[in-house]
Amino acid sequence: GENVEQHPSTLSVQEGDSAVIKCTYSDSASNYFPWYKQELGKRPQLIIDIRSNVGEKKDQRIAVTLNKTAKHFSLHITETQPEDSAVYFCAARPPNSNSGYALNFGKGTSLLVTP
Amino acid sequence: DADVTQTPRNRITKTGKRIMLECSQTKGHDRMYWYRQDPGLGLQLIYYSFDVKDINKGEISDGYSVSRQAQAKFSLSLESAIPNQTALYFCATSDTLGNTGELFFGEGSRLTVL
Numbered sequence: 001g002e003n004v005e006q007h008p009s010t011l012s013v014q015e016g017d018s019a020v021i022k023c024t025y026s027d028s029a030s031n032y033f034p035w036y037k038q039e040l041g042k043r044p045q046l047i048i049d050i051r052s053n054v055g056e057k058k059d060q061r062i063a064v065t066l067n068k069t070a071k072h073f074s075l076h077i078t079e080t081q082p083e084d085s086a087v088y089f090c091a092a093r094p095p096n097s098n099s100g101y102a103l104n105f106g107k108g109t110s111l112l113v114t115p
Numbered sequence: 116d117a118d119v120t121q122t123p124r125n126r127i128t129k130t131g132k133r134i135m136l137e138c139s140q141t142k143g144h145d146r147m148y149w150y151r152q153d154p155g156l157g158l159q160l161i162y163y164s165f166d167v168k169d170i171n172k173g174e175i176s177d178g179y180s181v182s183r184q185a186q187a188k189f190s191l192s193l194e195s196a197i198p199n200q201t202a203l204y205f206c207a208t209s210d211t212l213g214n215t216g217e218l219f220f221g222e223g224s225r226l227t228v229l
């Protein structure tokens with residue numbers, strides 16, 4: 001099955017700096033790559049996603065890049081703010097129906113933005 | 116607002132007890148999932164269901180069973196709970212027709228097995 005590796009496991013940045021979280025996946029046929037943010041005590045929520053026919057996608061301070069050849073994708077957060085502090089999960093979805101559109105998640109990155 | 120609701124939100128039980136976690140959704144989605152979250156291990160898929168008549172095992176289904184009672188209801192059971200099943204459990208839904216791929220999570224059920 002699909003295996004998603006995520007790095008780093010923890011990341012501390014100062015407010016205003018950029019943060020980058022990287023993920024690799026094993027199934028070259030995977031075609032959907034979302035990022036979820038989980039604030040303390042809350043449920044994971046989708047913040048941005050990218051499909052395999054796109055190389056980059058931006059939404060205000062958040063961007064995701066995808067390198068299909070290398071099978072890796074990254075989350076970039078610019079001008080970080082304290083409210084960006086959370087656990088971030090990357091995920092990949094293989095295309096076959098056997099998985100029921102289930103997502104395979106990385107182990108998460110705990111991001112701390114210090115004022 | 117349409118949502119995914121889990122009950123109970125917190126449960127403490129003893130080894131060997133049977134536990135059921137329930138999930139209901141008002142989003143009208145056909146697909147439902149149960150994930151387990153452990154610190155440092157991310158979200159691991161336990162079971163998923165395409166519709167009422169379709170149940171499938173995920174990567175960590177041993178020790179768990181599920182029931183899809185209706186399109187809107189998907190319950191997770193631990194027949195004989197053990198301490199290493201202590202975790203945060205999330206139910207999630209997705210919409211095949213919309214095919215956006217997005218999973219919508221419930222608020223989670225924290226289970227402690229003593």
